[in-house]
Amino acid sequence: MAFVKGLMCRECGREYPAEALNVCDYCFGPLEVVYDYATISDVISRERISQGPLSIWRYQDLLPANGDDPVDIMAGYTPLIKARNLGKSLGLRNLYIKNDSVNPSFSFKDRVVSVAATKAVEFEFDTLACASTGNLACSVAAHAARAGIRAVVFIPWDLERGKVIGAAIYGPTMVSVEGTYDEVNRLCSEVADNYPWAFVNINMRPYYAEGSKTLGYEVAEQLGWRIPDHVVIPSASGAMFTKIWKGFNELACLGLLDGVDASSFGPDQNTVHHPAVTTKMHMAQAEGCAPIVTAWANGQPHVSPVRPNTIAKSLAIGNPADGIYAIRVLKESGGSAYAVPEADVVDGIKLLAETEGIFTETAGGVTVSALKNLADSGAIKPDELTVVYITGNGLKTQEAVEDVVNPLSIKPSMGAFEDVISQRIAVGGR
Amino acid sequence: MMGTQRVKFTFMTQLVKEPIIYQLGQNFNLVTNIRRADVREDMGWVVLELDGDETEIQRGLDWVSAIGVRVDPVSGDVIEG
C-alpha cells in the first residue's frame, strides 16, 4: 500500500492526481509525488524496515508504488564498504564506498526502474520504454522481462558493446538510432507523445525519480541510522543528487535517525531541510558535460544546456531536468560541485580498482576523481565520515581501460616463465 | 496538419533584445503561448507552447535555431545514462 496523496508542480504548486503525468499543464514545470507523511509516520519504524525484503522495497512505505507485489529483481541493499586502502591513499580515515555497481543489471538505475516498472504495471501499461546511453536500457529491459511486459529501448548507434549486449540479452525491442545526441532526444520525445507506453523517465518520471531516495535510506541504515558528514555523487540529470538529500531529510523528519527528533514536513515537502541534516552534498560531473557544475561555479540562477562530449557517457545529459533543483541542494547543504578533467576519469577507475578491488565504469571514475580533489583540497577533513557513491559497473565500459591489458606472454615452458617473472619482479612490477 | 509543441528557448547576450517570439508568430503563422520565462541582461530562457501547422512549427523552430537560439524539450533531455 503506497501512501501517496497525488502529484504537485514544483514550480507553481498546482495539484494533480497520481496518474501517468510528468509536466504541469499550466507552467510546464515538473511534477513531484506528494506523500501522506502523517500516516507514514504512524506506521514506519526501524524495526519494520529491518524486517522488509533485502531490496529497495524494504522502504516501500516511502516509495510511490504498491510494494505488496513489486517488479523486483532485488535492486538495492548493496554493500557499504569501509575503504581503508583508498582512504589511506587519499588521507581519509573514515571513508566508505556505497557499491551500487553490483545491482542486478549493474547500475543504480535498477532502483529507479523497479519503482517505474511497478507503477507501469499498476497503471496497466503493456510496454516499458526509455531512451538511453546504456545503463537505463539494461535496467528497463531486465525489469520488463521480470514483469512479463514488452520493452522498447532506444539507443544511440555508437554505444559501448557492454551496454548494448547488457540490454539486448533480456530480449527488448532495441532501436538503434543513427543520429546526433540531440536528434535521438527529439525523436524520443516525439515517440513518447505518440505511443501509449510507460516511458520510465518521461510519463513515469515523478515515480521513477523517487527510487533514488533509497540510496540515502540505505546508507543511513547501514551506518547504524546515522548520515555522513560528506557524500560524493555523480550527476547527469541531477535527480539522484536531489533524491539522496530528500531521503536523508525524510528520515530526519520521521525521527528515524539516531538522536534526531521528528519534525513536521511543512507545506512544500520537497524542499524541507531538517536542521539535523548537516551532510555536505558534493557533485561530480565530467568536464565534457558539466552544465550543473558550470552554473554553480558562475552563480547562475539557471542551467545553460551544453552539447555533451565526454567519455562518461552515462553522465552525458546536456540539458539536465533537475539541474536547478540540484543547485538548490548544493546551496542548502553547503556542498560543492567539481568538473573532473576528462584525462582524470580513467585514473579514477584504476585508483578504485587497485585500492579496493571494485571495477567501476566511467561515471565511477568521475566520482573517485572528484573525491580525490575534495580530499587534496582539504574540503573533506581526515576524520569526517564520507560516503562515495559508485553507481555503475566497469564491465560496461571496458573500452575506456583497454590499456591495462599487458600480460606476460610466453611459450608454455618453465624456463620462459621464470625468465619473464624474474624480470618483472626485478623492476618491481606486478 | 495542425499541432502543438512545448519547447524551451535559451538565448545569449545580443539575442535577448530581439523580438524572436513575435517574429515566430508573424512569419510562421504560429500562436505562441509563454508559460514561464526568466530573461536577464545577458541571457534568458522562455518555456512556451507553439500552436499551428506542423510543418510551420518545424520551419519556425529551424529558423529560431539558425539565428542562434538553443531549442530544447521543456522537461530536459529524455535520453539518459
Ligand SMILES: Cc1ncc(COP(=O)(O)O)c(C=O)c1O
Ligand atoms: C552510472 C550512473 N551514475 C549516475 C548517473 C546520474 O544520475 P542522475 O541522472 O539521476 O543525475 C547515471 C545516469 O544518468 C548513471 O548511469
Ligand SMILES: [Zn+2]
Ligand atoms: Zn505548474
